[in-house]
Each structure stands twice: as C-alpha cells, then as structure tokens.
Amino acid sequence: MNLENMTIPKHIAVILDGNGRWAKKRGIPRAMGHKAGCETLEKMVRVAADLGVSYFTVYGFSTENWKRSAEEVGALMQLFRFYMVRLLKIARENNVRVKMIGEKSRFAPDIIEGIDQMVEGTRDNTGMTFVIAINYGGRDEILRAAKKMAEDYKASRIQLDQLDEQGFASYLDTAGIPDPDLLIRTSGELRLSNYLLWQLAYTEFYITDCLWPDFNREELEKAIVAYNGRERRFGGRK
Numbered sequence: 001m002n003l004e005n006m007t008i009p010k011h012i013a014v015i016l017d018g019n020g021r022w023a024k025k026r027g028i029p030r031a032m033g034h035k036a037g038c039e040t041l042e043k044m045v046r047v048a049a050d051l052g053v054s055y056f057t058v059y060g061f062s063t064e065n066w067k068r069s070a071e072e073v074g075a076l077m078q079l080f081r082f083y084m085v086r087l088l089k090i091a092r093e094n095n096v097r098v099k100m101i102g103e104k105s106r107f108a109p110d111i112i113e114g115i116d117q118m119v120e121g122t123r124d125n126t127g128m129t130f131v132i133a134i135n136y137g138g139r140d141e142i143l144r145a146a147k148k149m150a151e152d153y154k155a156s157r158i159q160l161d162q163l164d165e166q167g168f169a170s171y172l173d174t175a176g177i178p179d180p181d182l183l184i185r186t187s188g189e190l191r192l193s194n195y196l197l198w199q200l201a202y203t204e205f206y207i208t209d210c211l212w213p214d215f216n217r218e219e220l221e222k223a224i225v226a227y228n229g230r231e232r233r234f235g236g237r238k
C-alpha cells in the first residue's frame, strides 16, 4: 500500500481481540490463539515503529479478564512470561521505549519483575513508545487517579479550583502521553470494553472483522488510509 502523502497517526491505540475465535475456527485450544496473538503483537510493534508511529498502545489484558477460567488466565500468564523477554529484545533492537498502564501489583512477582525490566531496560530509547495495557481498566484507572488526587488534596499539595482537565489527566497512568488519534479494534465488536475511557474522547475509531492473529502490516495500513479519509473534529465547526 502506498502511504505517501498520508498522515501517520501519532498515537494508535489497539484493542486486540479475536484470539479465541481464531483458535475456535481451527479447532485448537484458545491458548494457541493467544500464542498466535502474541506473535502478531511482536510483529506489529516492529511494523508500527517502522511506519513512524510515535505511540502504540495495546490492550493485552483487562481488569475483567481475570474472570476467565483459571486455565485460560494461567495460559495467558505463561505467555506474558515468555513474550516479555522477547518484547524487551525487540524494543531494544528497534529503539522502542516500553511503558505499562494498568495496575501491576496483582501479577505474580516474577511477572512484575519482567514488566519492570521492560520499562527500565528501554527507558532511554528515543523511538516509538510502546504502551502495554495489562490488568488495565479505564474505570479502574480513573478511580485510582481520583484517589491519588484526593491524597494530594488532603496533603494540601493541590487546590481544587486550580485543577483542570490537564491537571486531572496527570494522575492517570497515561500521564505525559498524548491522547490516541486512532483506535483500532479487531474482530468486529462495537464496544470499548473499558479501554482508555478518558483518553478516547475525540479519537477516530476503526473496527475491522480481521481477527487479531491475522492482523498484519497491510491491515494496519488500511486503518491508516481510512483515518486519512476522516474529517477530524473536536467539537468545533469546520
């Protein structure tokens, strides 16, 4: 696809969905779908960096996903362990800085350590920022932000009449990260599933029926072309 003269969205957020359906179609266990999904994620981090995306935020595990069977959650944790190491290597090779959003304390100690290594080990990279949303929920993030803010208020570190939207956003996990320009959801569902509720206020949505394990460079380019055909508005008039 020719992306010449196209604007590359500065921040692309992705809801990777459809690993289970991809596996079901093949008559294989869901865990195999998640493994294929991890491989796609690896590839797409490279592709996004190569296309010149500045921020690439991917929803890997929601605060609600703990409700899945112990078997599936266990398989996902094993995949995190394995792919975190690989992602750290890919990030290093591609000058990618990794950030995590979500609440990490619920993970096993070795997974927390792996997350910290990804973040610390890539802190000084200057290329794309890859944001991984794990044990992430938009409502949970806003609630945690409100609690942190209340602590600051209690300690007289802030004044409520001076707090604006930007000030509140600085309490979110995404502090310092611009809002997404484009949201991609794979596998056709028309919902947010508790993703970036604050940040997606004026983001353009692109929903594709493509299942996440089948997602690739061409699919991302299609989304970018569609984005370029949008007339962005932020509540004002043209």
Ligand code: IPE
Pocket: 016, 017, 018, 019, 020, 021, 022, 037, 060, 061, 062, 065, 076, 187
């Ligand atoms: C997305 O794939 C991965 C996670 C939510 C962890 P799903 O597991 O939700 O796949 P479907 O929706 O069942 O096809």
Ligand code: IPE
Pocket: 015, 016, 017, 059, 060, 061, 062, 065, 189, 191, 193
């Ligand atoms: C959203 O997908 C969460 C992630 C991609 C991590 P889900 O498959 O969990 O969402 P629902 O249940 O279809 O809304």
Ligand code: MG
Pocket: 017, 018
């Ligand atoms: Mg799903």
